[in-house]
Structure formats: structure tokens, C-alpha cells
Amino acid sequence: MNIILKPEIDPKGHQVYLSDGSLPDTIPDLREEEREYIKKKLEAKQSLILLNRLSHLIFILNPKIDNQPTAHQKEAFRKIGFDLFTQCEKEKVDAIQISSLTAREAYLLDLLEGFLLSTYRFNKYKSEKKTVSVEEMHIICAAVSEEQIKELENIVQANFLTRDLVNEPLIYLTATKMSEEIMRSGKEAGFHVEVFHKAKIESLGMNGLLAVNKGSVDPPTFSVIEYKPENARNNNPVVLVGKGVVYDTGGLSLKPTANSMDYMKCDMAGAATVIGTLYAIAKNKLPIYAVGLIPATDNRPGGNAITPGDVIEMMNGKSVEIKNTDAEGRLILADALVYAKRYQPDLVIDLATLTGSAVRAIGHEAMVMMGTADSSTKEALLERGEEVYERMVEFPLWEEYGEQLKSDIADITNLGGATAGAITAGKFLEHFTDYPWIHLDIAGTAYYHKPDQYRGKNGTGIGVRLLYNFIKKKY
Ligand code: BES
Numbered sequence: 001m002n003i004i005l006k007p008e009i010d011p012k013g014h015q016v017y018l019s020d021g022s023l024p025d026t027i028p029d030l031r032e033e034e035r036e037y038i039k040k041k042l043e044a045k046q047s048l049i050l051l052n053r054l055s056h057l058i059f060i061l062n063p064k065i066d067n068q069p070t071a072h073q074k075e076a077f078r079k080i081g082f083d084l085f086t087q088c089e090k091e092k093v094d095a096i097q098i099s100s101l102t103a104r105e106a107y108l109l110d111l112l113e114g115f116l117l118s119t120y121r122f123n124k125y126k127s128e129k130k131t132v133s134v135e136e137m138h139i140i141c142a143a144v145s146e147e148q149i150k151e152l153e154n155i156v157q158a159n160f161l162t163r164d165l166v167n168e169p170l171i172y173l174t175a176t177k178m179s180e181e182i183m184r185s186g187k188e189a190g191f192h193v194e195v196f197h198k199a200k201i202e203s204l205g206m207n208g209l210l211a212v213n214k215g216s217v218d219p220p221t222f223s224v225i226e227y228k229p230e231n232a233r234n235n236n237p238v239v240l241v242g243k244g245v246v247y248d249t250g251g252l253s254l255k256p257t258a259n260s261m262d263y264m265k266c267d268m269a270g271a272a273t274v275i276g277t278l279y280a281i282a283k284n285k286l287p288i289y290a291v292g293l294i295p296a297t298d299n300r301p302g303g304n305a306i307t308p309g310d311v312i313e314m315m316n317g318k319s320v321e322i323k324n325t326d327a328e329g330r331l332i333l334a335d336a337l338v339y340a341k342r343y344q345p346d347l348v349i350d351l352a353t354l355t356g357s358a359v360r361a362i363g364h365e366a367m368v369m370m371g372t373a374d375s376s377t378k379e380a381l382l383e384r385g386e387e388v389y390e391r392m393v394e395f396p397l398w399e400e401y402g403e404q405l406k407s408d409i410a411d412i413t414n415l416g417g418a419t420a421g422a423i424t425a426g427k428f429l430e431h432f433t434d435y436p437w438i439h440l441d442i443a444g445t446a447y448y449h450k451p452d453q454y455r456g457k458n459g460t461g462i463g464v465r466l467l468y469n470f471i472k473k474k475y
Pocket residue numbers: 248250267324326327328329353354355356357359415416421443444
């Protein structure tokens with residue numbers, strides 16, 4: 001879509017106005033009965049008012065934001081952005097003009113964000129491609145700059161990249177293919193990528209990744225993304241680690257098919273979110289040193305698959321008894337977390353579709369967050385989460401939970417008890433960190449089974465806007 005800043009509205013085209021509850025006085029040529037009609041609708045607190053002038057449409061947007069905290073107000077504008085988009089599609093509008101010369105102009109970018117995020121389509125495998133009717137948008141608003149629009153477009157593009165990767169099935173997106181996609185994105189956005197293949201992974205002793213890969217006929221990959229601009233504000237990078245299980249069958253601890261295995265192509269959503277975030281950071285040339293680490297493999301019950309009862313020695317010397325091969329994410333993440341140490345990171349954030357327990361605890365409306373980073377860092381992340389409405393709930397890492405990981409024959413097992421599964425998974429990861437660290441379990445938010453406004457359906461890309469804004473503000 002082409003977005004252009006314009007000084008004034010063309011009265012012959014489709015027009016959108018942001019109302020602050022009263023009749024916007026900038027609508028040209030309003031007839032008396034139109035005026036009355038709009039006023040009545042505004043009084044009835046209708047959030048989207050449509051005036052059909054036959055030659056063109058006039059939309060008046062009036063979301064309910066009174067007495068709401070700012071985060072909710074911003075979200076109300078994203079949602080009205082989705083409503084506007086839906087109406088435009090219905091009416092087959094090809095070009096719109098949005099005018100905000102009112103008290104609501106501070107929310108124009110939120111409206112735009114909701115609108116643009118709603119335009120996502122995954123058409124690759126459809127013979128009939130679903131297109132978006134709106135091709136051009138004119139913005140008439142002094143409070144918004146071209147740079148801000150460009151930044152937003154890049155963030156939306158990054159969110160779409162993440163959604164595309166999550167929506168790709170395994171038959172296309174193997175571990176090797178994902179590493180190629182990372183290199184392609186690196187060329188486009190301007191970050192450096194190095195891919196470790198099996199021999200290098202072996203020589204580094206990444207035994208968690210190798211163990212999970214044993215049942216597969218496809219080789220694993222470990223991708224290292226580096227973005228280090230000359231003007232970087234931080235000497236020690238922020239490192240993002242993403243779970244890249246391109247398909248999770250559970251391995252020998254096989255998942256039941258219905259409702260459980262059938263959408264496990266999404267088990268690389270952590271990786272996809274890391275790729276999307278670095279894409280947005282690099283595209284927008286943020287002065288920040290950031291690294292992404294992506295261990296990738298499928299988890300299969302093939303010939304030589306690891307078995308429940310196997311013991312492996314991890315990169316940092318700790319031994320792990322595998323009690324359940326379906327708890328594979330933590331094994332491959334452990335290698336990446338140990339590898340992260342060599343960067344002397346300022347902060348490490350890992351993202352993973354790690355546990356069903358996280359989904360059972362808080363559903364699809366939030367991510368589970370845990371970590372050893374200081375409380376001001378975690379507070380800042382939670383705050384950004386409210387602002388961009390990609391929210392988190394913090395769970396504790398109390399040492400008592402660690403008891404559940406005791407093993408008879410190894411240092412720890414990869415399986416906790418019947419309760420607090422999201423936390424015991426976090427406790428497992430903690431064994432492989434010795435720097436400020438935050439863990440995000442995105443099992444509930446990465447993939448939706450029914451549409452949710454501008455977030456859509458299937459891959460959501462949730463996490464990209466969160467991390468981009470968090471990192472931008474922190475450094
Ligand atoms: N990939 C799954 C977790 C998952 C569940 C992701 C639902 C997305 C939606 C993970 O590898 C897994 O299988 N976890 C097990 C862990 C258990 C065996 C300790 C789980 O949550 O059941």
C-alpha cells in the first residue's frame with residue numbers, strides 16, 4: 001500500500017475523519033440533514049459512522065476512549081483501524097484519505113497500525129489470491145511525519161515476515177530452509193547472518209540440538225544473526241534467542257494427532273519472532289547492537305530418535321536425563337543460551353512456544369514471562385507490552401519449583417511434575433544462563449485458531465512490536 005502525506009483533503013475522494021465525540025468541523029460541504037445524522041450517531045456513541053455520498057464515502061471514527069488508560073486508548077484506535085479496513089474492503093474502496101485535524105491526532109499512528117496489520121494475507125498456496133482493495137492512502141495530519149510512517153511500515157512488514165514463517169508448513173520450511181530465509185531477510189534488511197551446519201554444531205558440542213535432531217532425516221541448523229551498526233549505543237549486545245522447532249511431533253513421546261500435533265508447524269514461532277524483530281531493528285537502522293540465535297530442527301520419532309531414559313551432556317557440562325522427548329524446546333534453547341555467553345550480553349531474551357501449561361494458565365491473551373533480569377528491566381518490558389497490547393504475565397522462578405527437575409541419574413531431567421509446567425520449563429532454562437535473562441513462553445499467543453481483529457488468524461507475529469519497542473526505548 002502506498003501511504004502519502006498530503007496538505008489537504010480532496011473533497012471528491014473517500015474520506016476518513018477522527019472525531020473526539022463532537023462533529024468534526026473539517027468535513028467539506030456538509031448538508032443540514034447529514035449534520036443531524038452524524039450528530040445523532042455520535043450521541044448514540046456509534047464508533048464508526050458511514051455517510052454514503054454515492055460518488056464517495058465519508059467515515060467518521062469515534063472509538064470509546066473516555067477515562068481509559070492510554071494503553072487502552074491506543075488499542076481502541078488499532079481496533080477501529082481494523083473496523084475501517086473491514087468496511088473499506090466491503091465497499092471495495094481503492095483509495096482513502098484520513099484527516100486528523102482534531103484532538104485525536106495523537107492516535108493516528110495507532111489507527112494506521114491497526115489498519116495496516118489487518119491487511120495481512122497468506123496467499124502462497126492459494127490458486128485464487130485474496131487481494132486487498134485499498135491501494136493508496138493519503139494522510140492529512142500535521143502531527144505525523146514521513147519518518148514515523150516509514151518506521152511503522154517496516155514494523156508491520158516485520159510482523160508479516162514472522163507470520164509468513166509461522167504459516168509455512170514443514171514441507172517447505174525445514175531447518176535448512178529457515179536458515180536460508182534468515183540469510184535472505186538479512187540481505188534485505190541489512191543484518192549479518194552466519195549459519196552453522198551439522199559438523200560445526202557437533203564441534204561446538206550443542207548436544208541438546210543434536211539430541212532432538214537424532215530422530216529426523218533432515219539436518220539441524222544454528223543461525224547467528226548480528227546487527228552491529230557503527231553508531232550502536234551499547235557495547236554489550238541484547239541477545240534474542242528463538243526456539244526453532246520447525247515441526248514438533250513430540251518425538252518418541254509422540255503427540256496425539258487431533259488438536260495437538262496438527263498445528264505444530266508453529267513451533268518455530270520463537271525463531272520467527274526473533275527474525276522479525278531483528279528485521280525491524282535493521283530496517284529502521286536503530287543504533288543498537290543486537291544478536292539473534294536460532295537453533296533449528298524438527299522433532300521426530302525416526303530411526304535413531306532419543307528415547308525417554310537417555311542421558312545427554314550439555315554444552316556447559318550439565319547432564320540431562322530425557323524423561324519426555326516432547327519437552328524438546330528447552331534442550332535446543334539450552335545450547336543457544338550457553339552460546340549467548342560469549343557475547344557478554346547486556347540482556348538475553350528467549351522466545352519459545354514452550355509449554356501447553358502456559359496456554360492452560362493464561363490462555364491466548366498473553367505471554368508468560370519469567371526471568372532473572374532486574375525488576376526495572378522486567379517492569380519496562382511489561383509496560384511496553386501494555387502499550388503495544390502484546391501483554392505478559394510474570395510467573396515466579398522460586399527455587400522450590402526447581403525440585404521438580406531432580407533426576408536419579410543425571411544433574412537434572414527435562415520434565416517437571418504435574419503442576420506449574422511453564423515454570424519448571426523456565427527453571428530448566430535458568431540452569432543454562434548466567435547473565436540478566438528473560439524468558440517468554442509464547443505458546444498461547446503465537447498462533448490463533450480463530451481470527452482476532454487486526455491480529456488475524458494462524459501466525460500472529462505477536463512479540464515483534466513488543467521487542468522492537470522495548471529495545472528501542474531501552475537503548
Ligand atoms: N511445542 C510444545 C508446546 C506447545 C503447546 C506449543 C501448545 C504450542 C501450543 C512443547 O514442545 C511441548 O510439547 N511441551 C510439552 C512439555 C511437557 C512434555 C513437559 C507440553 O507442554 O505438554
